[in-house]
Amino acid sequence: MAPPRFDLNNLPESEEDIDFSDIEERYQLSFEEGFDNVVVVDNVPEVNEAKEEKLIGFLRKIFKNVGEIRPGHFVMPKAVNEKGELMSKGYMFIEFETAEQAVNAVKLIDGYKMDRSHTLAVNRFTDVEKYTNVEEDFVAPEEIPFEEKEHLKSWLADEMGRDQMVVYRGNEVSVLWNMQKEQSHVAHSKTHWTETYVQWSPLGTYLTTFHQQGIALWGGESWNKIIRFVHPGVKLVDYSPSERYLVSWSNEPIVIPEDNYHGPFSTEDEGNQIAIWDVKSGALLRTFPSLAPTSPNARPTVSWPVFKWSASERYFARLTPGVQISVYEAPSMGLLNKKSIKVDGVVDFEWAPMSDADRELAKSGKPKDDMLAYWTPEANNQPARVTLMSIPTQQIVRTKNLFNVADCKLHWQNRGDFLCVKVDRQAKNKKVTSSNLEVFRVREKDIPVEVVEIKETILAFAWEPKGERFAIITTSDPNFGSAAPGTTTLKTSASFYYLDKGKGKDTLQSFKLIKTLPGKSCNTIFWSPKGRNVVLATLRSQTVWDIEFYDLDFEPLDSQATKVPTGGEKDPSAYLRLLATGEHYGVTDIEWDPSGRFLATSASVWRHTMENGFQLWDFKGQLLYKENLDKFKQLIWRPRPRTLLSKDQIKNIRKTLKQYSERFDEMDMMSSSQVSSAERQRRRKLLEDWTNWRKHVEADLASERAAIGAPAPALAQATASDEDNEEVDEWVEEVIDEKEEIVA
């Protein structure tokens, strides 16, 4: 029972003394309620009675479009000023029929310029109330005690320097340590970890899982959930290059439920499909709507990523095909210079990646400008054009006009040294297509452009990471373009090019062919992330599953090959060597591990159901490990962050590599003998158990047989006699006569 509010012996003496606070509290009207549909308009011109009606009429017109104003609720307070005139006070209250209309009024009319000196300020009444009620005294928020978080990059400290990968099969997601030839060790495994697929963040810190309600990031040694982002129906995510921001896309536009909503979105976000988040804090930064389809009948398509991030993470941009590129600033999320860059006809754009030097500059606080490249097709007697633009200055750095263009693809070298534009040309009769490559040498003065003519159609192009070489796959197969993809395997050839620096100072640098390998069937190029090694593979074919391992800096053992007598100049093609050819039946995906030492090939159930599973190869093309897994879906290597070592340190390690390799060799030996001894013990145990069981069963059977007096089966004798009548065929060759004759 509650204690009585007052006691009879001590009644309050007067009315003032009675404590009404509980009653007041109970019946107090909340300001939040009942005033939802009222807005306050400030900066209204102060007028006298004569002009009042005109002003009200004018204002009514402004607000008419917003919503229905309740009759008699268009109130402009008046007061008598010093001069004795009855003047309006310069603000007014408007009550709308519904709260939505009030919200709408704030959205649309706030900031409306009535004339030069009067800009209307519209606020919701409840907001005014809320903000005037802010406590005068600052109360410091309670300090949350610091909780040490797990080291998110702990996997890099692995003693054996192993890499991790995530494997998704059936309902099970496992993070595995690469054990080379042995079965991978499970670092962490969980069923139903994700609903659709998994994705690593670009530096490998987080594992992204997808759920109906949103996405979750996992990491650290214990694989606990680090943070989650509520975004119902999320299908795709994209990280900024240094994983500071996360962009998510859902096919369901955001809906705010009527009541009890605790999600991150507000009413302004309703209907949007793209959300940008801060990865560390988990805060929602901004939402964007998806682009409307270009024609009313077109199905809305999403080309992911919608927002492309600049390498510095300071800008991100979105393309509206044919119209504009919208560059936004991070973290403010505002549109750069408050307007999009209009480029008529623009088809595609790409940000320039950063080199290590650029990164150093950015770290020291003097970041270089970002650069993006875009291209526009021919239109209105204007040739097709590739443009390099510097951001944020929006200065055009370089343009190049192109003719007879059917399509262009922009390929940046991963340090941003070169931009290669693959141009598919169409002859006038629109039948013959040919390709050529326009290589922009971005680091040089005035950005020279070099053209590499290719007669055939280019199927694939790839720069050597951090290198000055590239590989292309070309075809002149008549089946190209005619047959549906996958039905026939095209005849292709692979070519490698390098940058010839020339000898003297004056000679021009140019890209020259190293070698063309004809008669292939490959259609994809996979450069090792460290360069030098390259894998050519035939993917998505139904008959060929070749995987070819090449080395571009192969040192021939016999020194003769190096001394090619072409004026002392070494022939680069002498260093190109096919190391091995492998086959993985039904391969669908190929990925190099981040160290460039191993290659994973996998056959995913998402494409077909034949021999699903994965195989691990080393860079020399030796098959190390193979595992067939029912319902295998996905294998991705965990990316590694950029190295913290300086160039000199890396060089130093290269020099003293022997010391390191000895240590690792020893460890390899240790681990393999350890594993096999455990395995040996297990096998011994099995064999022992079996022989014991057999002895026991045989004894039982013999005694039972004796008990019923059944004769032992005559098997033993029968086989013994079998040995005797074994047939032996013996062929004896005897030379009877030998004569040599000379046939004319």
Added chain:
Amino acid sequence: MRPILLQGHERSLTQIKYNREGDLLFSVSKDHVVNAWFSHNGERLGTYEGHIGAVWTVDVNSTSTLLASGSADNTAKLWDVSNGKCIKSWEFNTAVRRVAFSEDDKNLLIITEPRMGFPATVQIFNVEGGLEGEHSNEPEMIVHPEGPKITVAAWGALNKYIVAGRENGSVALIDAKTGDVVSSNTVHEATLTDLQMSTDRTYFITSSKDKTAKLIETATLRELKSFSTDTPLNSAAIMPKHQEFVVIGGGQEAMDVTRTSARQGKFECRFWHKILEEEVGRVRGHFGPINTIAIHPDGRSFASGGEDGYVRVHHFDDDFFTFKFQI
């Protein structure tokens, strides 16, 4: 190990069996004919003609004098091995799925399938008469086991029990005297396709459509070992000598074969280490699923019969016998 290809059947093989000495190989197929072959060179000894339906099953007694066969023409027949004469024919209401001589050759087990209202039966006939004697038309024992259809069966040690494998993946121990089901154990998840005894009948191997083969102890029906593959299995056999192996085979369902490549069909005989449960090798060759596998009682060769109508007899090379599993 160049295989000998026995091309004597026009339709898919259903069962093959070596005699006790292993010099003869009997094969039956859906083309109504029973064939006998010399196992060492693949020469055909002769045929046993008389069935007018697909022959499902065959067995030979330990002295290689009597041959029993069961067919979809609702008969089981007893033949004289040496001259191919049919010396007895039993008529049933439905097709005969399995025939098996007992260890002492005195009894013949016959399993008929349930169809058209007739229940499945497990019957035991006395065949003590041998080649000359009269064979009764009436079985010594007949039971109508309840529950899911029996697909495979074999005699246990000392003729005490009959082991039957069912459509639901269970195996049951049936008393050969009374016909009572003594015990039952569901070891597989799908229908059993083959059941072969070890030499002393104390344990047996089962193969199933659930892609696994299992070693099971006869007396307790306890699962001893399991061999898990990636394809539905049709047959499994235990190697009696030389190596502790089992041979299992199968492949994609025959009805799906035309839609897939030979590679994907997995029409291979797989060799597994019986005790360590590890795969040691595969033998390719059939271009249809493997329906039946038999191993020479002396462990020198094995034969596989496929949906493609061929029997392939493989003689092991010398290094097979000297092979030692690295432990």
